[in-house]
Amino acid sequence: MNLEVKLAGVTFKNPVTTASGTFGSGAEYEEFVDLSALGAVTTKGVANVPWEGNPTPRIAETYGGMLNAVGLQNPGIELFCERDIPHLKEKNASIIVNVCGRTVEDYVEVVERLSDEPVDLLEINVSCPNVKAGGIAFGQNPDALYEITKAIKAKAKQPIVMKLSPNVTDITEMAKAAEAGGSDALSLINTITGMKIDIHRRKFILANQTGGMSGPAIKPVAVRMIYQVHKACSLPIIGMGGVMTGEDAIELMMAGATMVAVGTANFHNPRATVEVLDGIKAYMERYHIEDINEIIGCM
Amino acid sequence: MNLEVKLAGVTFKNPVTTASGTFGSGAEYEEFVDLSALGAVTTKGVANVPWEGNPTPRIAETYGGMLNAVGLQNPGIELFCERDIPHLKEKNASIIVNVCGRTVEDYVEVVERLSDEPVDLLEINVSCPNVKAGGIAFGQNPDALYEITKAIKAKAKQPIVMKLSPNVTDITEMAKAAEAGGSDALSLINTITGMKIDIHRRKFILANQTGGMSGPAIKPVAVRMIYQVHKACSLPIIGMGGVMTGEDAIELMMAGATMVAVGTANFHNPRATVEVLDGIKAYMERYHIEDINEIIGCM
């Protein structure tokens, strides 16, 4: 049974990775998961300098999902390179580094710092507000997305994967902008903006008022967008959004994802990543599928 | 305890209505619900002529929600006026008629036909694809939305309520376009586009491939958009999206909704509308709220 997949020229031993921000840099999950057994570990978004993130509460539970407004707290690229990359390498994990920033320059700085690091892919989170454009996210404007993709691609030593925001009218327009800017692959979807009110205290649950919705509740949106993007452009896709089981992963792959990331499911079950992988294998056995690549984008 | 609310100049005995398309024209639910006990009955979208709708399957269940691709099957405005309006009047229900169309002219024709009918509000579903603009929905383009609002407002005898699509980058831009076009109120949210694949048969569950996601899974998006629109423009709002309980209704009202529609919940429990109303009353009693209007948009 072949589980190996190739994405943007990089070979991964299987299609299961972690969704950025839900798995730290892997260390916290080591008691539950052999990191080297995953296709890759995708790390929490990292910026050029440390970010404090948002005030608390940062987490709200919703029906079949959750909201987070962590606000991309991160230790900055220096500490990340000194500590997290060597640790992941020591554990024999393939590494996808998720990058965030407030300006194009922030992103480029991180990407350049990573040039000589043993990193397999750079996943670029463009759901961050573009401080120079009044706070609308890079990923919500095709021109801004094209520009930032181009700027990052020009400096990146590793293949880049633009991670799209689902909070847009037409996801294919964004995919095409990233493709035109030179992205090597796409990740989708990031979280959907939501809000929860504590009606007993008449307060927002999240200090930030709004947060990003994730979890199985959003899976139908992920499947739809992955399918649309897969039909509209030729870049390979890392799919995420609500994957809880191997069957969910298969669904995203059939829609067009080459790899699948497990996010919120980790909070429900720290062994979710390996169980998703086991579920994929069980599905392949049941239907006598020799090579996982057969099902990618088969719809 | 006052439950009466006023929206676009019309007084409703309480804030609970039905979400269009989930309650037919009321008749099917009469064994469970006294229609006159609701704030209003919002009817299934009706066009100028009968529509066949989409092929089946039209329904897919999702985690905490569902997808539908009914495709706005409806009997056309003539039969609707002859049969459904008199029936609702006989039952002493307040009536909100949801209107759909493929061109601006279709909508206007329906609205004109309703001029002399005993209808309280016209809710205009602009999630329908605009056939003259390549199929993108009226509600996904601010200019198209402005134009259709203006055209309808010019002919409508009753107040109009533009029902916004959540499948947009910036809901406030759409709200402002509808406001500028002369809308008297806004309804939000319509369904979020999603997809589900039957991985065992490698087929889309829905014949239409995509469908509209509704149910409690989408409530955080509804709350967020209602809040954003309430802050960004001055029109009153009919809120919907995932309301299952009185507490959900209170949450949407605190975010800014003057009335709340119950949709998918009816499928889970045919008495959902009255139970939501009872839940609102229980909340008011618990917190000694004399007038429901106190909580509208209190955040």
Place this chain on the structure above:
Amino acid sequence: MVKERAVIVSQKCIGTDIYDMVLSFPRGAKEAKPGQFIAMYCEDGTKLLPRPISICGIDAEKGTLRVVYRIAGEGTRLFSEMKEGDSLEVLGPLGNGFTMKEEKAIIVGGGIGIPPMLELDKQLSCEKTVVLGYRDELFLKDEFESYADVVVATEDGSCGTKGTVIDAIKEAGVDGKVIYACGPMPMLKALAEYAEAHDMEAQISLEERMACGIGACLGCICKTKKKDHHTNVNNQRICKDGPVFDAKEVVFS
């Protein structure tokens, strides 16, 4: 039509993934007719829509309804794990049911379409023959035999005619004036053609994915030849106008 919490009186496994459940549902049992169905709700809040399941047996006196269902997904799997004394929300009886005629009847069930035919077999007092089509494993056959002669077809030939219910009808020379049937679409289509060719009436029970179950959402339509009163187009609602239709009225795709 009522919605109530129904208590499970008994449940047993009667075949591979096939379960036989008796529900205490007194108000529903009083109204129920053969060919109608109930909507069963999962206790699990991630699954909001009801599962439509045909009524296999009615005991108005005891106030019970019996259903026989196959595990087809998560919802039916959850039902199968429930025990005597557990309860669930049930809405029903739903749909029109069969129109029982006095003329000689052929009662046909295929696969998981077999259960709804049992109560009809029991209640139809005229001359009748039952034709049951299975893949391989038999279930409920004995019970049908207590009300009528039973002819069997199996795909693998392990019992009765090897082939379809049509093959069995031909082989056994079954005849009648009215066909009542439930089963997979290809079987129903073949029966519709057979009935047409032999100038018989055919009442067929259809399936579709449902949301409301009571005719409000227009989720569950089938294409029909005539415009129907409700929707003013060539669609009828399986949950409300059906699930039983005159085969002549249905447009097979």
Place this chain on the structure above:
Amino acid sequence: MVKERAVIVSQKCIGTDIYDMVLSFPRGAKEAKPGQFIAMYCEDGTKLLPRPISICGIDAEKGTLRVVYRIAGEGTRLFSEMKEGDSLEVLGPLGNGFTMKEEKAIIVGGGIGIPPMLELDKQLSCEKTVVLGYRDELFLKDEFESYADVVVATEDGSCGTKGTVIDAIKEAGVDGKVIYACGPMPMLKALAEYAEAHDMEAQISLEERMACGIGACLGCICKTKKKDHHTNVNNQRICKDGPVFDAKEVVFS
């Protein structure tokens, strides 16, 4: 730290909306320390996040952990409806727990922050006084009394000092070198100031909404004076670096 299905050994209601549950969780019980917590998962799939609940009692030999919790919403309500023999997923033990010192201790619990102090009271072998703050209704007080002297404050004055735990400490002249505390934020802040003023150490246990419970999601931070090793900013993770912090390190908002 393990994740396992834990079986409910017993559950009883010990006050208005307050439940006392004993879980069989052998591997977790072996490791557990006072001040740590467990993450309890709802069986209901609409609620995916674990509920963090402090460990109130540890019996390593029997392999059980005891928790005492208040119904605060849907999840804890579901827990309260569970019966002996039911099981649920549990992750733990989590967090750092209290650092037990030899110096004279003041053990302070307020409201639903009282339960985690019980096992500490039991295990601390030095000189100690317990101070418990309730709104009105008392719970667990007797059990604390079997390990130490107990001073009580109630908001309504129905028992002990009318007022806060600080009022009770002053009124009873409780003194010590180390305060260990769990309770509402205003109480913890007041204790931090009291400790500072009296040159005492204060170990306080904090609360925050959590997603992962194990330090990965950065959902549950508190502002701290020092930059911490993990995040390189002035935040620490309550689930991993806490829930117990040296009050001097915490920035109260």
